[in-house]
Amino acid sequence: MKRYTVGIDLGTSHTACAYAPLEGRAADIALLPIPQRLSAGEVQAQPLLPSLRYQAAPGELGEAWRQPWPPLEATDDTPATLGRWARDLGAAVPGRLVESAKSWLSHPGVDRTAPILPWGAPQDVARVSPVQASASYLAHVRAAWDAAHPDAPLHAQDLVLTVPASFDEGARALTLEAARLAGLPALQLLEEPKAAFHDWLALQGEQLAAQLAGCRLVLVVDVGGGTTDLTLIRVDTQAGGTPRLTRIAVGEHLMLGGDNMDLALAHLLEPQFAGDGGHLPAARLPAARLPAARFAQLVQRCRQAKELLLADGAPDSAAVTLLGTGSRMLAQTHTATLTRAQVLQCVVEGFLPQVPIGDRPARRQGALRGLGLPYPADAAITRHLAQFLAQHAGGDLPDTLLLNGGVFHAPALVQRLTEVLAHWRGALPRVLHNPHPDWAVARGAAAYGLAQHSSSNTHTAQSGQAPAAPKTIVPRIGGGSARSYWLVLPGKAGTAPQGICLLPRGTEEGVRLVLTSRRFALRLGQAVRFALVARSQGQAQAGQIAPLEGDGWAELPPLATALPAPEGRATAQVEVQLQACMTEVGTLEVRCVATQEADQSWRLPFAVRGAAGTDGASKSIASRTELESVSGQKGSEGKASRLPQALALIDRIFGTQAQDVAPKEVRQLRQSLEKILGPRAGWDVALLRALFDALLARARRRRRTPEHERTWLNLAGWCLRPGVGAELDAWRIAQVWQLYPQGLGHGQDAANWTEWWVFWRRVAAGLDEAQQMQVLEAVAGCMQKTVQRSQGKAAWGSYDDMLRLFAAMEAVPWQYRQEMGQWMLQRLLRPDESAQTWWAIGRLAARQPLAANAHRVMPPEAAAEFLHATLREDWRHNEHALFAAAQIARMTGDRARDLPDALRTEVLEKMRATHAPARWIALVEQPTAMEAEDQQRSLGDSLPPGLVLVG
Template identity: 35%
Template sequence: MKNSPFIVGIDLGTTNCVVSYIDTLKDDTQCNLFEIPQVTDIGMVEKLQSLPSFLYMPLESERPEISYKLPWAAPEAMKNVTGKYALTRGAQAPTRVISSAKSWLCHSGVDRNSPILPWNVTDAAEKLSPVAVSAAYLNHIRLAWNHTMASTDKANELEAQDIYLTVPASFDAAARELTVKAAAAAGLADVNLIEEPLSAFYAWVNGNADGWRKDVAVGDIVVVCDIGGGTTDFSLIEVCEEDGELVLKRIAVGDHILLGGDNMDLTLAYAVKKKFNDEGVNIDSHQMLGLIHSCRDAKEKILSDTACASADIVVLGRGRSVVGGTIKTVLERQEVEQSIVEGFFPKCTIKDNPIERRASGFKELGLQYSSDSAVTKFLSKFLKQHLGAKETEKSFIHPTKILFNGGVTKGISLRERVREVLSGWLEAEGAQAVTLLAGDDPDTAVANGAAYYGFTKRGKGIRVRGGAGRAYYIGVETSMPAVPGMPTPVKAVCVVPFGMEEGTDTGIAGHVFGLVVGEQSVFRFFGSNIRKEDTPGQVLDEWDETELSELASLEATLEADGNAGGSEGAVVPVKIHSYLTEIGTLELWCEALEGQRKWKLEFSVRQEGRQED
């Protein structure tokens, strides 16, 4: 932790990036939004509250060094455009615009370090990796900050500040490390990570000053419902008492659910496409990409402004099938709310679970979107999963308060539907209806909360006790004779318990493991956000797939030296020591029983391990 003049929170969002900061030279916890200069039109640069998470790759004929010049950039550096103008170009040149890079960061089924975006666009002259795109957003923020805040004092440069970068609570250690890698590529080599729902709660605490103690009491359980552009995240925070003081403790986080504003944009696009079809106008695949971007703009305009009754949908014409070039229609507020409320927040019972559809034998590669669009059913599943074993009189854990966050939840009708459904479940079991906690602006809460969290890390303010949001396990192959047609059984050994604090380590006592060195090996990892009682070293011979899920594996060749390190292909007896870093990534240190040799495996990269002497 740096003793820097500013504490900076960066919300690296799927749809928008927001930057907030606290000036430590002032004696308060006031969070200030950094307005980000960006290209908004050809030859125009404006300061906006957010940097839309879109990247546009202009043609050389557009002369980007002139058309999209930024005040801090040399002309030859103006290759791609990030922010508002890139968002605008999404509806006009969809094959040259990259969006949802953050969702790709957690997709273990692709090489997130390889140039794969824009996805499924075969005629793209250039492609970028999800890591590179995320780095582009952060680099824009760094350069904009330094141009605005540090032009006369290098001590104010962004890379010299305490930086807290937000990630979904459901991001596993690999996705977290890729986020850190993107930050380093942008010149921000020293960042801290904080989960987005937790950030939103910190924003609520800071926004209410000492008044938050009047809104919650001992025994309250707050469910944070965070629905952003790409993901839906749930977290539970319990209000406890220690030494006569109220204490906040994060007790659960949800699974990674790729369900959010992107899905809603697609839903609206298909509804509008049907309108066009009914009028005898066909929409091809290229126009469909533009239609999705146009529907996103319309949705955000309608949901963010209660006075907005409708929004125009404009799609550029293509070919001879469209008369007059551009085609237009209108999207009414009622259509938006009907499609989103009923489609994504249907009324259901606490017994309902998301529908798990059987996968087709052939499936298009892409983002692993949820097979069910019902956010309320995922909430039901989450609350049932985290019911304590001793609470036999309940069918789900009973939240008493709800805090909304994420751009999607700006819609009043959406918040009311979730509260209505959740209260119905509670009242059916004799509990009181859930109470709404009035939160910060959903667009800025995560960035504000991240900055305030950094303030609490300096020993001030109110801390929420959290730690690891899931338990981590390594896969250990059992020693048994080969059986035809049967794979060698694997045991799962807990190396990080649920709630383990970042920056702490633990030894796996009572176990000696065999580590293969000198040849390519696969290291398997598992995670669980349900098994909260497992301790380091606990061995699971069998488990239910609903409570333990396999994470991205590592392929690595750990160096052999012929001595204590063993020869090629040797199995070296080792003890394991696990360290959960300050940023939430997992390091496993394997120490040979004989000699001084150690190997380090970082659960961080897609297909490579790191080893150290």
């Protein structure tokens, strides 16, 4: 039996838990003291559990890591500790500290289920995924609760877990997965700003109506350690004076908070610790920087100084001391002075500047960079706020302000934000008092649970049963879904894609919408994948089709699953309608509902285990291959007018009917298509994929002759390159991967082997790690056999193309690429070795992958070996080695990937001395996007017009 409602705030900086008896009052809400280690010899219960995990070395913590409870995933070989002790240990050894797991949970650019934290840690440090780290904090709270309430285990209570309002469906799904791993399978998600406001509502008791009298629009600004959440709530007075509350808007995801302020202060002080005595080096050389581990240590010291200097009665300055390392710890210890004036200038003016209401966030990335996380280009929260109010409030600016989050312990930040809003309105806003911003979210989640329980009792009374008397006076905050959700449909070539609205903004929880006016044919027996986007502005109706144009569209993780075919059949097709619902749990649910059998439906879960477009999963988005409109509605139109002629030509070469086609006509298929469609370099993505789909449908006939096979591989690879970037690409990759085990039909022809390697290089970005490993093993074996033969080097095709294919395998563990790179360095000692070897080395040790997740990059200490090899070359006569050096020494802004400053300085000096292209110098000097010409050179092929990769 449920006895309590429990609210858990899984924060970036801290985790807190509040609870109350289900039949209690809002005044009964209490905080759960959470036992945690303060040191090797002390365990103490505190209201906040720092959301930190220390990944210790074997034996480092003795047996202390087991108490009060061993962390999730910790073992004798990989001990760990959480909370306060983790924070103190991590201050000394930051390379072992897992922090900001919640921010990583919302980072779609990495595989959030892969063990990648601590980011940039040494190779001997055991890693956990953002999901596992988050689960460990929740599991610790569960253990603390169960120890305090043995007769009422946490998993059996009424649970509310908070998430940022800006979390997308992928981050929400991963939060639920973390809760499941922690043993909390059944709970409800609640947006943090709503929770903070619920806490304020609960504190007012019977005075609530009087306290909200005269309020029209409440702005909730929640700035935590890692995110800034903006929410607007409209207040209407109902009959009898009871306020009706409606959440009308939430802001976009802003990875901007207290952590960024600490980073800014660390950047400010860094020159004083980086060996230049506080003076910037020569303008032509990069500014001195601390190694990643030392910089992380400096960030933590700056956090402590910031909290001291922004508090009431703060001193004028504080000392920031950074210890040395190893045997020279004392000799290398330095101290810098941080003044209150510097903190006010850096934090208040940098993050909350006085700006006009018409100001908008800058789009160009500023100097503020962290350790791997993608922070916004503009750190000014007030500019983001101005844009948010322009989009959602119009001329009706909020008259009431509620501030939440640890940063608002600082009176200077509260005062500045109040002044900015007053300047915009022409009058001071009313500021609602938040007595405990550190745990208001947890308390508010518990208050929300009480309100839900009270509402359930009221419903029971209306059904004729005798309920318990309501104990709480906390009105529900309505408003429904904060965003509209759209299924991406293919558009005309060269135009913006279209979308069909599945769920309009404002749809209430539990309401299921079925697109009855549109029916689709869904294929069963194969994996399907649907692309979704969301928008927090504008109004739409369910079933509405519109171009996905303008700002504000957020790409969501795709919906993906394998839908089973009827028993005894490999595939089948069924007519369905789409159904969408914002569940009571707080997540989006999409189903395909069979039109012939109303009780048959298929839930489509979110694919969140890899970065979109690089996980090799099958993909299906309203396309003719998977989901076809059968209701007479207009689908994808307007293929190029000459496309049918081109498809007819492909069918002539690879069609089912045997054609009297000469080998020369087969070989010249590409040239013939260019006569119809223009030069192939100008074929856009839509045209390329249409041609590829035609080739894929005729893949069985690719083996008719050696010429057929070479032509098919050459043209298909060109049309599918780089294997990601367009709708259905992952599905296409899944189809061509089925061809890999079949191999070549004409393997006796060396030219066919060459085209085989080129094909897989061109689509390599779409292959997952296991697939790339399989290709890598095959090509490595053929390379080894080729170099061992003194004659007949062409037996397995072009050595250069095998080399380039190997270098394109970005998803494989870096150790394999390091080993192959070392083999290549040995090969370079031969005078006849190919110049392409330097190109391959540049790809293998590059700082910025072109398509893979950033955690796949070779560590700087391993990449340095290859950079030193390039430095030994004469770059005036070896441009290939120069370009490799530019890729290996390239500055990303992520200290975990960037090479040491001294080494980059050496590269820059040599680049200038050899008159290297300015754009290559810029890549090493500062974080800069690679120009199209160099990206093509690095990739080995041009990208389709309009398609952009990570690098």
